[in-house]
Amino acid sequence: MDKPPIHPYIPIIIGVITVSLSAIFVKLTSADSGVTAFYRMLFSVLVLAPAFFYRHRHELKLMQKRDWFFSAIAGVFLAFHFILWFESLNYTSVASSTVLVTLQPLFAFAGTYFFFKERLSVKTLLSGAIAIAGSVLISWGDFRVSGQAFYGDILALIACALITGYLLFGQDVRQRLTLVTYTFVVYAISTVTLFIYVIVKGESFGPYPVSDWFWFALLAILPNLFGHSLFNWALRWVSTNVISIAILFEPVGASILAYFIFSEKLIATQVAGGLVVLAGILLFVVDGKKIRKLFLADKG
Template identity: 40%
Template sequence: MSYLILFAAVFFLSTSVLFVKWTSAPAETAAFYRMLFTCLMLLPFVDFKSLITTRLMTRYALLLSGTLLAFHFWLWFLSLDYTTVASSTLFVTSSPIFVLIGNALIFKKNPTRKGLAFALVAVLGGMRVAAGDVQLGREALFGDLLALIAALLIAGYWLVGQQVRASMNTNTYSFSVYLVATVVLCF
């Protein structure tokens, strides 16, 4: 059963960007509804007692994390108006490179040589795609830039989340962050 759930999660995550590309709704609207529906699905699994007793600093971290997530989805979905799904997805999934850098700079966790080698390959691949997008025009490069900024934002979300998640239930953490993102995207 767990493999079925894993397959479904990977399938829906992998294909969701196509639905965003096909919609005529503005990027912020698509991002808002993505977060809202996810919040509603998580609602039955939230431990509200532990959420109420959360420390003030953890609440600030949840606000930061949710805001980063909101802007990540908005900019990623907006990038699809300017560049191809493939380019946008490639740049937005470069986020582990920024997590690697953030972990090294903020948390003093030195990356492995293997991690650095993979990051170098990813950067070179991204440069190759961007060079190809030059032929598509400035609009495609602007979309690439938006997706790259979205990657930075999701990396920030992960960096904040790795600290907060140590003290919270996964469903409660996810619900809290998605709720903040939903509220941010509402404005």
């Protein structure tokens, strides 16, 4: 295997920071959730367009009806994931919202069990039970604080389920398309979905302050394209488990940023529930047999 130009942990750390900024950027905008999601996806499509049309547009001819159908569903799911997650940030804290969205791996194993008939191990069931207990603890604490916070938690959970559906439908299509083509097609469908949603809801496409356009652009460039691209780059030299564990620090980074930027303080149930959720997911993604080699995985 060739030697990486820089240590893989450096881009992984940068990737976690950029992904953690997503919730912060959303809260800094003054636009409605649908509008914020629309511009995030639109700008992402515009950034991807040159690479797609220059090198990958021929792949559209190779797409079958099944590919278009699954891509369409994935795009719609992604659109409503952003709508509901962004909306949840209007009701609950950054900490609660990002921790609950981190439950994505558990929704994924449920989806693969029902749709792909994959067997569930005892470790998987145990990790799921632990993480669900943590999410209940967070929601119970938020419910005691206010009904609005609990409502925001429910929106975040539904958003988590939708992003898992987006990944499950994309899993099949990605076997036949390059990452650039698949991402461009799904992001474009998601953008059209959000455009229709904004019109139906009667939300305004503008005008907005210059600062909002700045946050819209950063949402597209940093968490959407830059963050996940760094994870994909690092996968050449590190295990997938390393990335999975690194992403678990997103709620931590987002909560710290929210404390300093919005003065959001954590209550005991959020801290306890968040730690329980992260422990459950950590148990799920770590292979006990390979834990000693976790950071030395040879992919060659």
